[in-house]
Amino acid sequence: MFWKKRAVEGQSQQMENSIRPEGATVSSDLAKMEDVRSLPLAASVVGAIPSTEPKTVEPAAAGKGPSSTSQVDQMLAYVYEQTRPIDDGALADYIPELANVPADSFGIAIATANGKVHTIGDADLKFTIQSASKALTYCMALELVGRKEVLSRAGVEPSGDPFNAIEFSPVTRRPFNPMVNAGAIAISGLLRDILGPETAFDLVLDRFSRAAGRQLTLNEDVYRSEAATGHRNRAIGHLLLSVGALNEPVEPALDLYFRQCSILVTATDLARIGATIANLGVNPVTNEHVFDIDAVRDTQSVMFTCGMYDYSGGWAYEVGIPAKSGVGGGILGVVNRQLGIGTYSPRLDSNGNSVRGVASYRMISDSLGLHSFDLTNTGSGFVSSFFTSDSAES
């Protein structure tokens, strides 16, 4: 621990009683913790030879190896082949430990909302989730305390500022959105208050694990590196405290934030987490209800408008799906009701997004017509059924 423990039980209990919606309880999360420990631990793949052949894993045969090459696998192979030669960008180094990863690693995974997974390259190589965690903690907070309380801590407007900007909305005096550091720290503070400083991280890790369908773990080295050098985030934390968007003490909230960012995932995990969000919060493989159905919608909305740092507008313009990137090199993407997508390549552009990841998403979106306004996207199914009589009359 890098913070001094202080008694906050009374405070968290008070908030728990006053703002938690009916049906959302800490005890249910605590009960689930017992179950998640039985989830399988993925074998370490550090040093493994990456697969440049696409793999498909059926839900019933998860972990049993590749099957025949599908059209999706062919598309993945083409995207991988086209984007792999890109060696622009640089490793994140503001957290010293983040620079200690193989720079040329690259993996892509697509998981469907019915549990099938397609992968290529280093899709099972572990890296830290970093800011992609912000989408998941936001989703948890929405479920635990509801929209009103969450919106009182962080807005939903794109900021136009870098991810680590020390700047709040001049109107609301709150962070612009929960996808930048300031907003995410405010949300972590909220979770710390609701879940309790001693158990909050375990419950966050548990929820992330359930979304991925396997037990995830913390990278202690990255966590210590983040905690030891996160002075800018500490400054943000104290500024949040000064405007009332974070309760005292600041350090446990920051500690939760540093820990959630240091959870190890793979591109396949990100795809599976994305598929859980896409599948209305239900993990399509385990059939577990991981996230609240309303929270999933709100989370995707913020991912769509704010998820890619300063490139969020460009991303909406070119790729057009909800996504959240992390400076660890991962990008988590969601295609509502259909797919989760995960990419990993640690070289980042000037906005902090994975260069190969962005390039891959552009191609996958073009190929599958994923953009919200693609000509193959016909929008709400309700319109055609509600306006049936209009069609008949015309």
Add this chain to the structure above:
Amino acid sequence: MRLDQVGLPGGILKVKLIGPLDIAGAGEIDAPFSAISSKNNKVIVDFKDVTFLASIGIRLLVKAARDIAKRNGRLVVFSATDDARKVLRSTGIDTIVRVVADEATAITACG
């Protein structure tokens, strides 16, 4: 992807596409297909040997059909495989681009 073209009576151009109309395929025929749509008002497209249809390929097709329609011309797709027809139907593209069963019907629809 291969693109063959042959002129038919009545000023109709028949275009045959062979292979997958995926990202790579769409990239390969983008320029020649644009040239065709900018110079011809009656185009029928043989889809019999289109083995895969990605969104980017559909966009290319719709763009060409729109270019031709602006000049009061028509682009008609024919002989699409069951899979391709299913994609065109489920994405609503068959309401934008005319899709018919065979070459004779395509010629009639184009005339």
